[in-house]
Amino acid sequence: MQESFGIGRLAEAAEAKVQTIRYYEQIGLLPRPDRTSGNQRRYGPADLSRLQFIRHARGLGFSLEAIRELLSLADQPDRPCDAVDAIARAQLAQVGQRIRRLQALEAELQRMIRQCAGGRISDCRIIGALGDHADCSHGSAPE
Amino acid sequence: MQESFGIGRLAEAAEAKVQTIRYYEQIGLLPRPDRTSGNQRRYGPADLSRLQFIRHARGLGFSLEAIRELLSLADQPDRPCDAVDAIARAQLAQVGQRIRRLQALEAELQRMIRQCAGGRISDCRIIGALGDHADCSHGSAPE
DNA sequence: TCTACAATCTACAGGAACTATAGGTTCAAG
């Protein structure tokens, strides 16, 4: 009794639209699943994990191409190490930058909420919150 | 000595395309700047900060609508506190979630790089790295 | 088993957020 399910339940579980799943399949981000005799797609837990990864990564601002790269690490775990290393290091640098920017934004939002509790905010430094040029090595902006 | 500059230099400084800037102006994310006698746009440092904020936030996965909300905090610092508070708190929750997911991804990338140094990666848990169901409103995890 | 109805199918149109191109105007270095 292997657990398999249709596209609707997959969509619900990964918080994606049914159309989006078919689109990902079309562009090769998701493998073509088995079909029922009536031609309907059937999925398993591995498909769910993969889709959730894609959706989370998209939510974090990664392009589908960047995600394709990350997934390639999962798809070919035995490929030469230097290739994996290069991809992982490149992504790691970007991820670290994103974390720092988000933490700056988080701090500023918290500051505003604190000030708010005291009556009203007189100044807002939210625009400055993301402007950390120490990190901003030109050319590393994600799409 | 007010420093002002054209759209090209603004684009370069904020790592955006010239067209994108005009697009943001069109949809009201950037204010309409002054024009030269020959109808060309002139910008100042405040415009640059605002555009950099937008670009960074986009890179972090915020929608233009979410960014519009965040900018509204900057545009109306004297508006009623409960409105500010609501927006800030809602955004803060999302930001925290993003940070945690990115940290999970960061940890997994670091793990892969470490393993790589030892020869080759035999298993890849990168797909699992973003699947923190503690945060996910939908609790659906096949173990 | 039959039937009703939700879920799924393919195909295509539409929207968000850019991005590129065309054809013309302005700015500034020489």
Place this chain on the structure above:
DNA sequence: CTTGAACCTATAGTTCCTGTAGATTGTAGA
């Protein structure tokens, strides 16, 4: 005062979905 880069508006194309149409399938109740 020329000339080429930068700018202008307008429009069409790209990416990444999202919605709709019309037909088919899966399934639960009579």
